[in-house]
Amino acid sequence: MTREKKLKVTIDSRELEVRPNTTILQAARESDVYIPSLCTLEHLPSYGACRLCIVEVDGLRGYPTSCTTPIEEGMVIRTDTTELRSLRQEILKLLLSEHPASCLFCEEHDECKEFQGTIRKVGVTTGCRYCPNDARCELQEITEKVGLTETSYPVYYRGFSVEKYDPFYDRDYNLCILCGRCVRVCNSVRLNGTLSFKQRGKLTTIGPAFDRTHLEAGCEFCGACVSVCPTGALSAKVSKWYGKPDTQVTTTCVYCPVGCRLELQVKNNEVIDVLPNYDSPIDRGLICVKGRFAIPEYVLSPERLGTPSRLTPVGYEVISWDQAIDEAAKRLRGTKPEDKLVMVSPQLSNEDLFVAQQFTREVLGSDAVISSMMIDLGDDLVPFLELVTSSSTFDTIEDARGVLAVGFDSTYGYSPVGIRIKKAGREGALLVTLGACDSNLDMLSETAFQMEPPQWAEFLGSLVDYLARGGKGKVKIRKEWTSDIERISRIFSDSSTNILVIGQEAIFSSGRREIFEKARTLRDKLGWKIIVAHPYTNLLGMLAMGAFPGAKPGEFLKNGDAVTVDLPVIDLAKRKKVVYLIGEGRFDTIPDCDYLIYQNGLPPVASRQPDLILPASLFTESSGTTTNGEGRVLKIEKATEPFMDAKPDWWIFNRIAEKLNKGKLKYKDVAAVQAAIKKQVKGFYGGRKPVEFARINAERATKWLRGAPKQEGQSSGAGNNPSYRGIPLARVVAGMKAIDEWVNTSLLSDKEAQ
Amino acid sequence: MPEPIRTILAKHSREPDELIPVLQDVQKEYGYISAESVRGISKYLRISENTIYGVSSFYAQFRFTEPGRHSVKVCLGTACHVRGGATLLEMLERGLGIHCGETTEDKRFGLDRVACLGCCALSPVVQIDKEIYSRVTVNKLTEQLKEYE
Numbered sequence: 087m088t089r090e091k092k093l094k095v096t097i098d099s100r101e102l103e104v105r106p107n108t109t110i111l112q113a114a115r116e117s118d119v120y121i122p123s124l125c126t127l128e129h130l131p132s133y134g135a136c137r138l139c140i141v142e143v144d145g146l147r148g149y150p151t152s153c154t155t156p157i158e159e160g161m162v163i164r165t166d167t168t169e170l171r172s173l174r175q176e177i178l179k180l181l182l183s184e185h186p187a188s189c190l191f192c193e194e195h196d197e198c199k200e201f202q203g204t205i206r207k208v209g210v211t212t213g214c215r216y217c218p219n220d221a222r223c224e225l226q227e228i229t230e231k232v233g234l235t236e237t238s239y240p241v242y243y244r245g246f247s248v249e250k251y252d253p254f255y256d257r258d259y260n261l262c263i264l265c266g267r268c269v270r271v272c273n274s275v276r277l278n279g280t281l282s283f284k285q286r287g288k289l290t291t292i293g294p295a296f297d298r299t300h301l302e303a304g305c306e307f308c309g310a311c312v313s314v315c316p317t318g319a320l321s322a323k324v325s326k327w328y329g330k331p332d333t334q335v336t337t338t339c340v341y342c343p344v345g346c347r348l349e350l351q352v353k354n355n356e357v358i359d360v361l362p363n364y365d366s367p368i369d370r371g372l373i374c375v376k377g378r379f380a381i382p383e384y385v386l387s388p389e390r391l392g393t394p395s396r397l398t399p400v401g402y403e404v405i406s407w408d409q410a411i412d413e414a415a416k417r418l419r420g421t422k423p424e425d426k427l428v429m430v431s432p433q434l435s436n437e438d439l440f441v442a443q444q445f446t447r448e449v450l451g452s453d454a455v456i457s458s459m460m461i462d463l464g465d466d467l468v469p470f471l472e473l474v475t476s477s478s479t480f481d482t483i484e485d486a487r488g489v490l491a492v493g494f495d496s497t498y499g500y501s502p503v504g505i506r507i508k509k510a511g512r513e514g515a516l517l518v519t520l521g522a523c524d525s526n527l528d529m530l531s532e533t534a535f536q537m538e539p540p541q542w543a544e545f546l547g548s549l550v551d552y553l554a555r556g557g558k559g560k561v562k563i564r565k566e567w568t569s570d571i572e573r574i575s576r577i578f579s580d581s582s583t584n585i586l587v588i589g590q591e592a593i594f595s596s597g598r599r600e601i602f603e604k605a606r607t608l609r610d611k612l613g614w615k616i617i618v619a620h621p622y623t624n625l626l627g628m629l630a631m632g633a634f635p636g637a638k639p640g641e642f643l644k645n646g647d648a649v650t651v652d653l654p655v656i657d658l659a660k661r662k663k664v665v666y667l668i669g670e671g672r673f674d675t676i677p678d679c680d681y682l683i684y685q686n687g688l689p690p691v692a693s694r695q696p697d698l699i700l701p702a703s704l705f706t707e708s709s710g711t712t713t714n715g716e717g718r719v720l721k722i723e724k725a726t727e728p729f730m731d732a733k734p735d736w737w738i739f740n741r742i743a744e745k746l747n748k749g750k751l752k753y754k755d756v757a758a759v760q761a762a763i764k765k766q767v768k769g770f771y772g773g774r775k776p777v778e779f780a781r782i783n784a785e786r787a788t789k790w791l792r793g794a795p796k797q798e799g800q801s802s803g804a805g806n807n808p809s810y811r812g813i814p815l816a817r818v819v820a821g822m823k824a825i826d827e828w829v830n831t832s833l834l835s836d837k838e839a840q
Numbered sequence: 841m842p843e844p845i846r847t848i849l850a851k852h853s854r855e856p857d858e859l860i861p862v863l864q865d866v867q868k869e870y871g872y873i874s875a876e877s878v879r880g881i882s883k884y885l886r887i888s889e890n891t892i893y894g895v896s897s898f899y900a901q902f903r904f905t906e907p908g909r910h911s912v913k914v915c916l917g918t919a920c921h922v923r924g925g926a927t928l929l930e931m932l933e934r935g936l937g938i939h940c941g942e943t944t945e946d947k948r949f950g951l952d953r954v955a956c957l958g959c960c961a962l963s964p965v966v967q968i969d970k971e972i973y974s975r976v977t978v979n980k981l982t983e984q985l986k987e988y989e
């Protein structure tokens with residue numbers, strides 16, 4: 087890169103050198119000159135709506151807005167003259183004439199700010215009914231900076247009714263100043279397009295088409311608009327009355343394998359809100375509804391398990407940890423290895439998974455540490471893992487010239503991947519979608535193919551054959567597809583980088599085995615990149631840590647040879663003596679047993695009552711790491727103390743092992759676990775580069791699963807139902823339930839329409 | 841997608857710049873822009889339905905409800921405004937139970953506002969279909985409306 091030549095400019099009589107290709111506002115900021123501004127925001131295109139950022143520039147007529155005026159060599163700029171100051175005050179007054187403003191000019195203002203942390207500063211008659219007053223209001227800040235202490239205009243109340251019918255956030259457009267930040271973030275950053283300005287002049291409002299609700303209009307509930315709103319017009323339902331958070335803790339989301347970085351907002355030892363981190367190279371701050379809105383309600387759920395308890399003939403009895411550990415040890419002692427089964431969730435941390443496998447192997451003397459995820463995949467597990475471990479990084483999408491997405495929709499999940507795909511499409515890459523109904527990528531796709539999932543494999547097969555032969559020779563293709571396949575094949579074969587994205591619907595479709603095979607051909611024969619958008623958060627960590635039958639820690643990592651997965655045959659129809667579930671909440675996949683130990687944060691979704699309940703802490707309550715879908719090892723940071731008497735999973739294993747007098751597990755803390763991992767899994771905490779996995783021999787996929795419950799082809803398991811530690815988010819998070827119901831009804835009406 | 845929309849779209853390229861011309865054609869064909877049309881345009885031009893609605897609601901020339909059998913246009917030009925046009929409009933909205941830009945449920949009347957009908961001397965003016973009514977009062981107008989079926 088050639089070094090950009092700096093420009094010489096004068097700002098407020100100071101001679102400065104600034105970067106070229108920026109605006110006056112940006113240049114001023116970078117030189118520590120303050121210019122008031124409201125509508126502009128980093129990451130968003132400039133818009134010039136609020137006009138507070140006006141400046142004087144020699145040779146330019148009038149007062150240009152600095153956020154939209156490019157900086158030029160030799161410019162002489164004044165940012166703080168008497169005229170500018172009075173103009174700004176006037177502009178702000180006009181702006182405030184439509185915004186309830188009593189909190190801004192109140193005489194008690196200063197005292198109030200310091201001593202009176204009330205929710206509502208002023209009477210509801212002033213229109214301040216829904217302002218969250220959470221210290222994020224930029225109007226308050228600007229009014230002070232611009233030095234406005236009173237207003238001479240009467241306030242015009244627009245009298246809109248507050249929109250509270252959508253999940254997760256409320257909208258009080260009486261407080262809106264029409265800065266357009268939300269419209270811009272929704273359209274240019276999220277590439278979603280739910281929001282737009284409607285009407286004009288005095289009647290201007292913001293919202294979706296035809297008075298639709300946000301749910302109907304295709305909103306992702308990503309909350310980006312809420313985060314950028316400089317007023318109290320948009321506010322999160324759950325957190326709005328909490329006021330200002332005490333601290334912020336940076337951590338990683340464990341709801342899916344993207345591994346978005348999150349800023350947990352903590353107050354009084356509770357996670358009250360979650361904000362994105364725009365500096366995160368993984369997700370670029372483009373988090374989805376789950377990370378943004380579905381964490382506080384889950385971790386603070388009134389259903390949380392807080393004390394160990396055991397089932398007695400008259401119900402559950404609360405017991406101490408000592409009693410609980412005794413009880414667990416008593417049941418696990420003496421049973422033969424084949425009578426015991428340990429099941430772990432792929433949403434545990436690397437450290438917990440490592441200790442889980444060590445516990446199973448060294449303490450219980452068994453190799454049977456499995457996961458309901460393995461049962462979801464059944465005999466297609468090995469081909470699936472083969473693809474997952476060779477999945478490409480998300481950044482590859484940015485350079486892709488062709489993207490084919492099968493059964494993928496990123497409305498309510500995987501949005502950092504979905505938005506990258508949309509961006510590629512908008513910047514001219516060929517984007518083709520294959521799905522059963524409309525997907526949120528269709529808007530930017532060149533072609534959106536709609537057909538029933540059983541046909542996807544065939545379609546893909548035809549495309550692969552056609553591509554493999556370079557259009558020569560005879561390929562059997564259904565008549566109705568021929569011209570389309572020929573057309574897109576031509577573009578795909580001209581493109582330097584192509585990516586196949588396999589979405590959850592494809593992973594849970596009946597033809598998945600074939601889809602996986604075609605994907606392998608695309609990757610190995612035609613050099614395509616593959617991204618598998620599966621729901622199992624720390625699946626790669628599970629493999630790396632060896633929390634997997636027949637594979638010790640580190641065996642799956644790259645060190646030369648391909649690995650052959652030799653799965654022991656597991657018979658779910660055979661009754662077990664003890665089943666020990668860690669973070670597994672679905673019981674449709676577990677075998678019958680005499681004694682059931684349930685270690686989790688929330689009660690299970692099942693009729694079978696566990697015999698022993700061990701309350702576990704959640705990812706906001708204990709530290710560790712998780713491995714994302716690209717193989718990056720990311721930090722999970724403890725933000726609050728565990729709920730009541732809940733404990734981290736590794737701690738519980740430790741205690742039971744102690745009781746059983748099996749020496750090895752003597753971890754003092756997570757750091758000790760990590761030290762052990764470092765010894766056994768070389769290079770795991772290596773740094774910024776993703777962990778690399780060995781090639782898995784997919785040809786030798788054995789039939790390993792017996793007696794598995796019949797699955798309904800399609801929507802099995804975690805597929806369409808995001809969950810954390812086996813508990814569907816929709817069960818504990820009201821907004822997720824609303825989304826769930828909406829998705830189901832719209833799917834139904836789509837079907838009826840067809 | 842209904843046939844006429846398909847034909848209209850086929851006449852335009854898939855560039856976002858085509859939005860306004862497409863909207864104009866649709867409005868000409870149907871007299872209004874329906875939710876279904878917006879959906880069709882959205883898929884074709886790859887612009888979100890919400891953006892299309894936003895853009896088109898900016899222009900007074902587009903409407904989103906089926907026109908009524910009779911169109912009632914209240915002039916809100918300066919002269920008419922001063923002489924009570926706004927009150928007339930409000931009374932009409934209440935009387936017909938619809939907002940400006942909408943159509944009554946029985947499709948009898950569609951209500952709109954116009955900027956100036958060019959006969960300020962006769963203000964306030966209301967136009968019903970092709971007929972211009974001058975110096976209108978609420979009472980006079982209520983009587984007039986009865987004549988339209």
Ligand code: SF4
Binds near residue numbers: 280312
């Ligand atoms: S939540 Fe996200 S998708 Fe929905 S309106 Fe706001 S920015 Fe747009």
Ligand code: SF4
Binds near residue numbers: 502
């Ligand atoms: S995309 Fe995945 S990792 Fe990111 S916020 Fe959503 S669930 Fe969490």
Ligand code: FES
Binds near residue numbers: 136137138
């Ligand atoms: S910040 Fe420049 S006009 Fe609003």
